[in-house]
Structures are given as C-alpha cells and as structure tokens.
Amino acid sequence: MATQTVPANRPKQALTVDEKLQKIRELYADAPELGKAALKNGLAMLTQELAAAGLAETAGRIGARQGKVSELTVFLPFVKGGAKRLRGLLQLLEGNFKAADAVGTVHDMRFVFVDNDTKLLFATAYDGDFDPYIEDFASKIPNAMDLWLSNFEGYPGMHNPRAAADWIAKHQIAAEAWYVNSPNLTGAETRKLERVGKAVEELLDQIG
Amino acid sequence: MSPQTLTKPEQDQALEKKLQQFRDLFADAPELGKKALENSIATLRSQASDPPPPVESAGRVGARLGKISELTIIVPLAPGGAKRLRTFLRILGGNLSQGANKVGTLHTMRFVFFDNDTRLLFATAFDGDWDTYIDDFVAKIPDYLDIIDSAWDGWPGIRSPGAKDYLAKHQITAEGWYVAYPDLTVAEIQRNQRVAKAVDEFLDKIG
Numbered sequence: 001m002a003t004q005t006v007p008a009n010r011p012k013q014a015l016t017v018d019e020k021l022q023k024i025r026e027l028y029a030d031a032p033e034l035g036k037a038a039l040k041n042g043l044a045m046l047t048q049e050l051a052a053a054g055l056a057e058t059a060g061r062i063g064a065r066q067g068k069v070s071e072l073t074v075f076l077p078f079v080k081g082g083a084k085r086l087r088g089l090l091q092l093l094e095g096n097f098k099a100a101d102a103v104g105t106v107h108d109m110r111f112v113f114v115d116n117d118t119k120l121l122f123a124t125a126y127d128g129d130f131d132p133y134i135e136d137f138a139s140k141i142p143n144a145m146d147l148w149l150s151n152f153e154g155y156p157g158m159h160n161p162r163a164a165a166d167w168i169a170k171h172q173i174a175a176e177a178w179y180v181n182s183p184n185l186t187g188a189e190t191r192k193l194e195r196v197g198k199a200v201e202e203l204l205d206q207i208g
Numbered sequence: 209m210s211p212q213t214l215t216k217p218e219q220d221q222a223l224e225k226k227l228q229q230f231r232d233l234f235a236d237a238p239e240l241g242k243k244a245l246e247n248s249i250a251t252l253r254s255q256a257s258d259p260p261p262p263v264e265s266a267g268r269v270g271a272r273l274g275k276i277s278e279l280t281i282i283v284p285l286a287p288g289g290a291k292r293l294r295t296f297l298r299i300l301g302g303n304l305s306q307g308a309n310k311v312g313t314l315h316t317m318r319f320v321f322f323d324n325d326t327r328l329l330f331a332t333a334f335d336g337d338w339d340t341y342i343d344d345f346v347a348k349i350p351d352y353l354d355i356i357d358s359a360w361d362g363w364p365g366i367r368s369p370g371a372k373d374y375l376a377k378h379q380i381t382a383e384g385w386y387v388a389y390p391d392l393t394v395a396e397i398q399r400n401q402r403v404a405k406a407v408d409e410f411l412d413k414i415g
Contacts, residue, residue: 020299027295028355030288034365035358042351049306049352056302064302064318073320073329081236088233090384092226095263095273097386098255108316108333110271111384112280121280121380123331125316143247150241157240175318176294177302181309182397187388190397194389197400200407 017050060129061165064175067183069107070130073123074171075114082151083117089148099144103136107187120152127186134165223256261390267338268372269379274390276315277338281330281379289359290325296355307352311344313394319356328360335393342372 015023024046028039039046059070078086090111100106109124126133137145138161145158156163182190214222227249234245266277285293297304297319308314315333322329334341345353350366357363364370392400 015299023299024296027292027299031292032286032358034354034363035292038351038354038358042349042355045307045310045349045352046355049300049304052306053301053303066303066305069316071316071318073318073331075322079238085233085237085241087383089230092230092233093384095260095385096255097384098260099251100386101388106386106388108276108278108387109384110278110280110331110382110386112380112382114282114380121282121329123280123318123329125333143244143251146240146244147248150238150244155240173320173322175302175320176297177300177304177317177319179304179308179314179317181315181394182401185397185401190389190392190400193397193400193404194392196404196407197396200403 017047020050021047058174059133060131062169062172062174063130064178065129066178066180068127068186069180069183070126070128070133071123071175071178072126072130072133072168073121073173073175074168075173076120076122076149076152076171077154078118078120078151079153082153083113083120086111086120086148086151087113089151099141103140104188105133105136105186107190125180127188130169131165134168135161138164219257223253226256227252263385266336267340269376269381270338271382271385272337273385273387275335275393276387276390277334277336277341278382278385279330279332279334279338279341279379280382281375283328283330283363283378284361285321285326285328285359286361286363289361290321290328293319293328293356293359294321294325307349310348312348313341313344315394333387335395338376339372342375346371 021043024039028035031039057065057067059065059072063070063072065071097109100109105127107125107127109122112121112123113119114121138158142158145164149155149158149164154167156167158164185193230245230249230252234242237245261274264272266272266279270277270279272278304317308317313335315335317332318329320329320331321327346366353366357366362374364374389397
C-alpha cells in the first residue's frame with residue numbers, strides 16, 4: 001500500500017532485464033574466450049529468455065518444478081554386490097516398468113550407473129510435489145520399490161514411507177535449471193490428449 | 209522368440225526359468241530385497257505374457273523407447289566454471305524455456321551440480337536420434353549453448369568438429385529407461401493440445 005511506510009524487510013525489487021544482462025556481462029568478464037564470444041553472439045536469445053523468465057518453482061521439500069512437472073535427481077550409493085544385482089534385475093525386466101504405469105505420476109525415469117558402478121544416478125520427471133509422489137510409490141508399489149532400492153546403502157524400506165522419503169531427499173540434489181516442454185500437462189493428461197487426438201483423426205477419416 | 213513359436217508348456221517352462229534367474233540374482237541380496245522379490249513373483253508372472261516394447265539405441269549413444277530418447281552427460285567443470293554457470297542459471301531463475309523451445313525436440317532438460325561443484329550432470333529427454341538432436345542444437349541455439357558449455361572443462365565449442373566426440377565421450381547410456389508416453393513426440397503432444405482445445409470450442413458452440 002503506497003501510503004504506508006515501506007517495512008525494512010521488504011524484499012528487494014526484482015532486477016530488470018537490462019540489470020540482469022549487465023550482471024551476466026560482469027559474470028562473463030573472466031570467462032574463456034569461447035564463453036565471451038558466445039555471450040556476445042547469443043545476446044538476442046538471452047534477452048528474450050530474460051524477458052520471459054518466470055520465478056523458479058520448487059517441488060516442495062526438494063527439487064525443481066515447472067508448472068505441473070517436477071524433477072527428482074539422486075545419486076545413490078550401492079551396497080556391495082548391489083550394482084551387479086540391479087544391472088541383472090534391469091536386464092531381466094527387459095524394460096518392463098509396468099509398476100511405474102500403475103503409479104501414474106511418472107513422466108520418465110532413467111537408471112544410469114556411474115563412477116565405476118559405485119553409484120546409481122536415478123533421474124525422473126513426475127507430477128506434483130516430492131512428498132505426495134513418494135507416498136504414492138509407498139502405497140501403490142512398495143515391493144517394486146524395495147526390489148530395486150534394497151541394493152543401496154542405508155535404504156530403510158518402503159514400509160516406513162517417512163524414513164524412505166527422508167533417505168531419498170538426503171541423496172537428492174535439486175537441479176539449478178529445469179525445463180519442461182509442456183509444463184501444463186500431467187502425464188495422465190498427455191495420455192488423455194493422445195486418445196483425443198486419435199479419436200478426432202478417426203472421426204475425420206470417417207467423414208472424409 | 210515370438211510367442212507363436214512356443215507351445216503353452218514351453219512358455220510356462222521359459223517363464224519358470226526366468227523367475228529362477230530372478231531368484232538366483234537375489235540369492236545374496238539383503239533380506240529386504242529377498243522378501244520384495246518373493247512378494248513380486250506373482251506380479252512378474254502375470255506380466256510375462258504382455259512384454260513392453262523393447263528399449264532400443266538412440267543412435268551413437270543413449271537409450272530410446274518408442275520415439276523418445278535419453279541423453280545423460282556428466283562433465284568436469286573448468287576452474288571458475290561452476291560459480292559462473294550457477295550464477296548465470298540463477299539470474300535466469302533456472303528457466304531456459306525460450307532457448308529449449310526453439311530446439312523443438314526437447315521434452316525435458318536439467319542441469320545438476322554435484323561433487324562439490326566439480327561436476328555437472330546434464331540430462332535430457334528428446335525425440336529421435338542422437339546425431340539429429342545434436343545437429344538441432346548446433347543449428348538453432350549454438351551461442352546459447354556455448355554460454356552454458358563454456359563452463360565445461362575441455363569443451364571445444366559447439367561449432368568445433370570435436371564437439372560431438374566430446375559429448376559422446378562424456379555421455380553414459382542409461383541401463384533402464386522408461387517413458388509414460390513413448391509414442392508421442394514434442395510436436396505431437398503440442399498438436400494434440402491444439403486438437404483438444406478445438407474440440408472443446410466446437411462442442412461449446414454446439415452445446
């Protein structure tokens with residue numbers, strides 16, 4: 001309210017696009033030549049990006065979110081023999097992740113073995129907030145979760161959803177940048193639109 | 209082997225053999241894992257007759273399911289690179305939508321700093337093959353990409369003939385890759401959104 005005195009703890013005004021650009025220029029003053037040249041040549045794109053940028057959103061306890069879609073990225077330490085077992089499990093499953101279909105809030109997920117099989121990088125895109133997401137797994141597919149997560153150090157088991165969520169959060173690192181092409185669509189909505197698109201196509205075929 | 213080439217008893221035998229392989233694999237697992245496997249056997253048995261489409265290669269490197277591929281790159285950061293890139297991304301509010309939309313084949317993309325800011329994970333989900341995808345970046349947002357990648361140790365520049373080799377060298381193919389809607393490209397998802405919107409408007413007019 002304009003007539004009142006501004007409180008001392010009032011948040012700082014957001015920077016303008018020009019102020020942000022100036023900050024970036026200063027930041028790149030000691031960048032390698034490649035970076036400096038790229039900044040100069042990419043200025044138009046960058047200005048467009050800064051003008052469009054919204055606020056960074058979070059997925060609740062941890063992780064970044066864009067619209068309806070969040071990211072979860074964890075590096076999990078294998079127990080002895082865990083890497084071999086998980087690799088064998090993934091091979092035997094032959095890409096069968098019907099359990100993830102059953103949960104319904106997963107867009108995608110990847111399992112990547114890193115650092116000489118000492119750690120797994122697990123990265124997923126999912127709908128909504130961190131805690132409800134983990135609770136969903138705990139209530140819908142606890143066995144499937146225990147099956148693969150039992151290969152990691154300190155995993156407490158999905159029968160204790162709160163402890164399991166704490167354990168995952170402990171190993172999670174929030175992304176500094178997160179992009180989603182269709183942030184307004186949940187996985188279920190994307191699949192529903194697929195059916196709508198098909199139905200319309202069939203309808204038009206019948207008319208034509 | 210396609211199911212047609214096996215008789216029912218042969219199929220059952222193959223399934224039992226496979227379940228035994230699961231049990232062998234988990235013989236020395238922690239108790240939690242063994243128990244989870246026993247509890248999962250019924251589900252595994254019921255799903256055996258309906259296998260998912262196979263995960264294929266995204267070309268030079270990476271996994272692909274249906275139309276959607278994964279790219280997972282871990283790079284060492286140059287001295288000063290982590291601080292510069294992190295600050296850059298924070299000024300942008302972690303938002304790279306304009307640039308990424310321009311590529312047009314990108315579903316999701318994340319940048320994650322780890323190991324005390326000595327390494328960066330760059331992971332994306334994209335349409336189609338690896339080579340075409342990288343070419344798209346080169347053609348559409350080369351400078352934007354180099355503003356970011358100039359923080360990477362040893363990065364030769366996106367226009368350099370060595371760029372693809374650098375990326376491929378630092379990429380690790382996922383050993384498990386799942387997508388909830390593997391048959392939809394970015395363009396198709398956007399098209400379906402427009403179709404659904406048009407249908408809604410059409411129905412509104414009739415109603």
